[in-house]
Amino acid sequence: MKHFILLLCVLMTLISTATSPVLAHKSSDSYLSLRVDGERILGQWDVALRDLDYALGLDLNDDGVITWGEVHRRHEDIASLLLSSLKLRADGKICPARSSEHLIDVHSDGAYEVFRFAADCPETPLELQINYDFFFNFDPQHRGLLRLDFGKDVQTAVFSPLQRNWRTQRDGVDFLRTFVAYVNEGIWHIWTGFDHILFLSALLLPAVLTYSKRRWVAVTRFSEAFRNVIAIVTAFTIAHSITLSLAVFGYISLPSRLVESAIAISVIAAALNNLRPIVQRRLWAVAFIFGLVHGLGFANVLIELGLPKKALAIALIGFNLGVEVGQLAIVGAILPAAYLLRFSWFYPRIVLSGGSLCIAMIATVWLLERSLNLSLIS
Amino acid sequence: MSERAKKTADCHGRAHAHGTFRNVLLPIFAATWLFFQGNISASAPYLPTDDSQPLEQLPVVGNRELRGLRALHAELAKHPDDLALAVKVATKDIEAARSMSDPRYNGYAEAAIAPWLSRPNPPVQALLLRAILRQAIHNFQGAMDDLDAVISSDPRNLQARLTRAVILEVQGHYAESLKACLSLAILADDVITTTCAASVNSLGGQAKESQAALMAALNRARGDEDPQLLLWALTVLAEIENRIGDDASAEQHFRRALAVGTHDAYLLGAYADFLLDAGRADEVRSLLQGELRVDPLLLRLALAEKMLGSAELAKHVDDLRERFSVNKLRGDKSHQREEARFTLHLLGDVTEALRIAQENFGVQREPMDARILLEAAIAADMPAAAQPVLDFLQASGLEDAHLQRLASQMTRAER
Numbered sequence: 001m002k003h004f005i006l007l008l009c010v011l012m013t014l015i016s017t018a019t020s021p022v023l024a025h026k027s028s029d030s031y032l033s034l035r036v037d038g039e040r041i042l043g044q045w046d047v048a049l050r051d052l053d054y055a056l057g058l059d060l061n062d063d064g065v066i067t068w069g070e071v072h073r074r075h076e077d078i079a080s081l082l083l084s085s086l087k088l089r090a091d092g093k094i095c096p097a098r099s100s101e102h103l104i105d106v107h108s109d110g111a112y113e114v115f116r117f118a119a120d121c122p123e124t125p126l127e128l129q130i131n132y133d134f135f136f137n138f139d140p141q142h143r144g145l146l147r148l149d150f151g152k153d154v155q156t157a158v159f160s161p162l163q164r165n166w167r168t169q170r171d172g173v174d175f176l177r178t179f180v181a182y183v184n185e186g187i188w189h190i191w192t193g194f195d196h197i198l199f200l201s202a203l204l205l206p207a208v209l210t211y212s213k214r215r216w217v218a219v220t221r222f223s224e225a226f227r228n229v230i231a232i233v234t235a236f237t238i239a240h241s242i243t244l245s246l247a248v249f250g251y252i253s254l255p256s257r258l259v260e261s262a263i264a265i266s267v268i269a270a271a272l273n274n275l276r277p278i279v280q281r282r283l284w285a286v287a288f289i290f291g292l293v294h295g296l297g298f299a300n301v302l303i304e305l306g307l308p309k310k311a312l313a314i315a316l317i318g319f320n321l322g323v324e325v326g327q328l329a330i331v332g333a334i335l336p337a338a339y340l341l342r343f344s345w346f347y348p349r350i351v352l353s354g355g356s357l358c359i360a361m362i363a364t365v366w367l368l369e370r371s372l373n374l375s376l377i378s
Numbered sequence: 379m380s381e382r383a384k385k386t387a388d389c390h391g392r393a394h395a396h397g398t399f400r401n402v403l404l405p406i407f408a409a410t411w412l413f414f415q416g417n418i419s420a421s422a423p424y425l426p427t428d429d430s431q432p433l434e435q436l437p438v439v440g441n442r443e444l445r446g447l448r449a450l451h452a453e454l455a456k457h458p459d460d461l462a463l464a465v466k467v468a469t470k471d472i473e474a475a476r477s478m479s480d481p482r483y484n485g486y487a488e489a490a491i492a493p494w495l496s497r498p499n500p501p502v503q504a505l506l507l508r509a510i511l512r513q514a515i516h517n518f519q520g521a522m523d524d525l526d527a528v529i530s531s532d533p534r535n536l537q538a539r540l541t542r543a544v545i546l547e548v549q550g551h552y553a554e555s556l557k558a559c560l561s562l563a564i565l566a567d568d569v570i571t572t573t574c575a576a577s578v579n580s581l582g583g584q585a586k587e588s589q590a591a592l593m594a595a596l597n598r599a600r601g602d603e604d605p606q607l608l609l610w611a612l613t614v615l616a617e618i619e620n621r622i623g624d625d626a627s628a629e630q631h632f633r634r635a636l637a638v639g640t641h642d643a644y645l646l647g648a649y650a651d652f653l654l655d656a657g658r659a660d661e662v663r664s665l666l667q668g669e670l671r672v673d674p675l676l677l678r679l680a681l682a683e684k685m686l687g688s689a690e691l692a693k694h695v696d697d698l699r700e701r702f703s704v705n706k707l708r709g710d711k712s713h714q715r716e717e718a719r720f721t722l723h724l725l726g727d728v729t730e731a732l733r734i735a736q737e738n739f740g741v742q743r744e745p746m747d748a749r750i751l752l753e754a755a756i757a758a759d760m761p762a763a764a765q766p767v768l769d770f771l772q773a774s775g776l777e778d779a780h781l782q783r784l785a786s787q788m789t790r791a792e793r
Contacts, residue, residue, distance in 0.1 A: 024701050025480040025671040029708050044423075049434040050482070064439030069429030103423035104433060108700050109671075111434040114423040139485030140492060141515075143708040158709055257498070372498055 024109045028142040030134065031107070032086070032159075035149040036170075041088055041095055041119040046105060046112040047134075052078060054138055068104070071113065075102050082115050085134035090125030092181075126177060129167040132159035165304060169311065178311045179318040186322015189301050190330070195263050195366065196294060197330055198359045202270035203232050203287055204334050205352050208342040211280045216352065218342035225339055229331055231284035237327070239291025240298060241320055247299030248316055259296045261371040266290035267363035274356035298323060437480060444474060454490060464490050465503045472510060479643040479672040484511055502532050509541060516712040516741060518545050536565045543574050550743030552582040552774060569595050569603055573611040580618040581745070583775025589618045589627075609638045613645050620652050621745060623779040628652060643672050650678035651746070655780065659685035670694075673701050674716045680724055695724050714738035718750045728758045739766060745778045752784040761788055 031046040049066050053059055056077055060070050071078075079099040088095040097119035105114045128150060135142040144159035151170040159166065169178065190196050207228040209216040219225050246252045270286060273279055279286050302319055341347045426433070438444045450467045457463055471487035474480065488511050494504040509524035522545060528538040539562055546555035559574035572595035580588035592615045599608075612635035619628035632649045635642075646669060653662045662682035669675035676698055683691040702717045715738050722731035732754040739751045748767045755764035768785060770776070 023671055024673060024676075024697070025478065025482075026673075026701065026704065027481045027708065027710065028485060029704060050436060053434075053436060054486075059436060064436045065432045066434040066436065067429060068426035068431040068433055071433065072426075072429070103425055105423045108697065108704060138489055139482065140488045141481070141485035145704075145707045156707070158707065373496065 026109045028135065028139050030142070030144050031112075031147070032132070032144055033147040033149070034088075034130075036125060036128065036151070039090075039121045039124050041090075041097075041121065041125075041128075043086075043097070043115075043117045043119065045082060045086070045115045045117070046107065047078075047082065047115065048107070048109065049111045049113055050109075051135055051139070051142070052081075052113055055135060056081060066111070071104070072102065075099075078102070078113060078115065079117075082134065083117065085132065087129075087131040087133075088119050088121075089129040089131075090121035090123065091127050092129070093122045095119040095121035095125075125170070127167060127169050127181070129165065130157075130159075131165050133164050136161045136164075175311060175314050179314050182315045182318030183322040183325065185302075186319040186324075187326045187329075188322070189298065189319075190323050190326025193297075193301075195267055195297075195363070196327075198363065199263070199267045199270055199290065199294065200233075200236070200327060200330050201334060202267060202274060202356055202359050203236075203283055204229060204331065205338060205355060206274050206277075206283070207232065207335070208338045209348060209352070211277045216348040218347075222339060225335065225342075228283065229335055232287045233327060233331060235284040235288040236291040236294070237324060239288045240295030240323070243292045243295030244298045244302070244320060245316060247296055248302060248312070252296070254296055256300045257370060257373070259293065259300060261367055262293045263290075263297050264363045264367035264370055266293055268360050268367065271356040271360035271363065274352055275360070437478065443470075447471065447474060451486065451490070458493055461494060461501055461503065464494060465507065468504075468507045472507065475514070477641055479675075481514070484514055487511060502528050502535070506535065506538050506541075509538070513541065513545055514712070515710065518549060518741070521545055534565055536562065536570075539565070540570065540574060543578070547578050547581070548742050548744055550770065550774070552578050556582075567603070567607070569599050569607060569611055573607075573614050576618065577614045580614075580621070581774060581776050583777065585618055585622045585777040589615065589622070589624075592618070605638050605640050609635050609640055609642055609645060612638070613642075613648060616652070617648055620648075620655075621778040621780075625652075625656065643669070643675060647674050647678060650675070650682070654678065654681055654685070657685070659683075663688070670697075673698065673713055676701075677716050677720055677724075681719075684724065698724070711737075711741070715742070715744075715747055715750060718754060722750065722754050722757060728754065732758045732760065732763055736763060736766075743770060745776065745781060748776070749778075749781055749784065752781065752788065756784065756788055764788055 028048060028051050030048070030051070033044050035042045049058065049071065053066060056074060058066050058070050058074055060073075079102075083097055083099065086097070088097060097117045099115065099117045101114075101116040103114035103116070105112050128148070130146065130148075132144045132146070134144060140161045142160075146155075146157040146159065146166065148155045148157070148168065150168065155168055157163075157166045157168075206216070208225045209218055211217075219228075243252065270290065273283075273286065298319070302316070338347070338351070341351065438448065447467070447470050450463070450470065454460070454463050454467050468487040468490040471483045471490060475483035475487070487507065491504040491507050494500055495508055500508075505524045506528045509521040509528065512518075512521035512524065522542065525538050525542045525545075528535055529542070532538070539558055543555050543558035543562070546552075546558055555578045556575060559571060559578055562571045562574060572591055576588035576592040576595075579585075579591075592611065596611060596615070603611075612631050616628045616631035616635060619625070619631060629652070632645075632652060635645050636649065646665065650662045650666060653659070653665070659682035662678055663686065666675050666679040666682070670679070676694060680691060680694040680698060682688075683694060698720055702713070702720060705711075705713055705717075714734050718731050718735040718738055721727050721734060725731075732751075735747075735751040735754040739747050748770060751767050752764050755761060755767075767781075768788075771781060771785060
């Protein structure tokens with residue numbers, strides 16, 4: 001026996017001097033390389049067997065050694081795990097992927113599954129969006145290292161728990177398309193982001209009234225109401241543009257829970273101010289201060305969407321403009337109706353007071369949900 | 379087993395320590411197999427042909443502790459609301475990461491406490507663990523924020539205070555670090571407080587006094603100290619003695635620290651540096667032969683091989699190059715000190731080495747960080763680049779024979 005060990009040890013030395021890489025201990029990485037070829041995206045994704053074992057339990061006989069048999073019997077599971085962890089979208093439309101080949105390779109820290117796949121997009125992609133969500137729940141220090149061969153350039157990116165989305169354009173960025181896409185995102189966000197609608201509504205509802213001697217009185221001229229609205233919307237816009245830009249360019253970064261909670265507080269404050277006015281004339285100042293907070297909220301959305309590096313400014317302006325368009329639509333819906341109803345007895349009582357009370361209550365629920373991570377209403 | 383066979387088995391890792399069939403033979407089978415299949419050198423994707431072909435050896439092999447850890451993770455998945463369990467699992471993960479120098483376990487630890495950290499008021503235990511994890515990836519500011527939060531809600535938390543002192547020291551904030559060390563006095567063992575304080579003070583112009591104080595504390599010690607603590611104290615002592623040029627004492631204390639028997643990559647690295655400075659490259663080679671998986675230790679081995687003119691050097695340089703480039707890809711900058719040394723001494727890329735050393739010195743300021751920046755500045759013949767180090771030496775009063783030699787070499791060159 002002892003001679004046997006000796007012999008093998010000599011062999012080992014031989015091997016390590018001759019060929020084998022010295023295996024490293026390192027954090028978990030996967031290597032994803034994609035090549036866009038017409039409508040088809042060809043991918044190769046190298047994932048450490050150690051990580052796949054951690055996620056799926058490859059070592060069937062539990063002897064601590066993963067054999068080829070143990071890997072290839074689980075190819076289907078590996079493929080479905082990997083394919084469900086990676087979403088490719090071309091210009092917003094999903095490109096379904098299917099596996100084509102399973103191989104093995106050795107990287108600096110051990111053996112890797114080499115997973116080859118192909119994804120077919122409905123049309124030749126101009127903008128590619130990648131969503132990577134693999135292994136982060138097992139190891140938040142895992143990183144997905146992307147190499148993308150798209151048009152003339154090769155681009156790289158790193159996916160992490162905080163950066164699961166990434167989007168990019170074919171070289172020679174199509175600025176117009178990017179711009180339009182982000183204007184749409186901006187509008188969409190205002191329309192689906194109920195909190196911004198409620199905040200603006202709370203500020204706009206009293207714009208057709210003035211508060212004097214502890215009661216609301218309707219304004220007489222449209223121009224007066226219009227001026228109020230313009231001041232509010234402009235202040236809100238300037239404020240959120242400031243923080244949105246600062247956040248997107250990386251100068252400020254606040255945890256999203258904090259920002260979302262602060263947005264809920266802003267809605268509550270705006271609504272309560274209608275019930276017992278503290279700020280009466282300078283509502284635009286309220287809009288400005290809270291607008292700073294809403295801008296951070298927009299930024300979180302924009303960053304989550306994944307920003308095109310080459311067209312960052314275009315995307316930012318487009319998104320901002322989209323938000324404006326969304327806002328103006330809200331103004332367009334509220335202002336004429338409010339102006340027409342301003343003299344009626346129920347406008348100050350039912351619409352303004354009742355509406356504000358409802359808004360305050362909804363926002364309170366949000367505040368509780370967001371600050372305590374609860375889910376009260378889904 | 380004959381002495382000779384024992385030695386040979388020793389050369390490949392933990393064979394001697396565990397002596398199990400699996401531990402020695404299986405990896406060897408795997409390697410021989412791959413060798414004869416001619417696949418490993420290809421480094422191109424291939425299709426294995428035989429089901430029984432071993433591809434990867436998991437760290438659980440021959441390690442009962444790690445097997446238990448896996449079971450604990452499964453248990454935690456079933457009881458995500460059990461904070462005590464999450465903390466236990468994460469703590470064991472961090473210990474595993476440390477003892478094996480395998481950062482993947484830090485990632486698993488982070489996953490174990492992640493649900494608690496996303497709560498509005500994360501529990502103190504989870505924050506403390508996150509601080510340790512953040513420190514490991516050199517996110518010092520993040521770690522300090524967590525530690526401050528821990529200490530403000532649990533002022534008697536020894537681990538938090540100690541970790542805080544260590545980070546402040548690494549950053550070169552000696553006065554604050556010393557204050558943090560002294561705050562340990564009412565909470566901790568004499569050896570802990572003295573080691574902490576001696577470590578800081580020795581960098582701030584009181585090396586001899588610190589050595590004496592630490593020796594005294596070790597002599598007073600009852601002898602039933604935690605091995606980890608003893609190892610830390612002895613390492614700090616040996617490093618102080620190395621810096622003041624008391625090589626005989628340094629040697630003696632490094633050896634005592636190694637004899638504690640806990641595998642510690644930091645200690646091995648520090649001792650290897652000591653040996654390299656003394657020109658004892660062959661000893662470095664035998665010390666680090668089984669440590670190839672750990673980047674900083676592979677670096678020291680390669681430096682020794684360069685001195686020895688060893689045939690393995692080229693391959694180890696290639697391996698290190700690949701590892702550093704992967705680190706760079708994932709945005710990990712926690713090995714910049716080693717990367718600067720590698721770039722300067724093994725690649726000979728002076729400009730790049732200087733750049734990395736400068737960036738590194740902005741993050742951490744231990745003597746070795748100062749040293750590599752001085753060395754790179756001298757090699758690049760850019761004395762101005764070393765000015766921050768000279769200022770730092772002046773301000774701190776740091777006594778370090780190697781640094782002083784380099785600094786005077788630099789000022790001589792300037793004249």
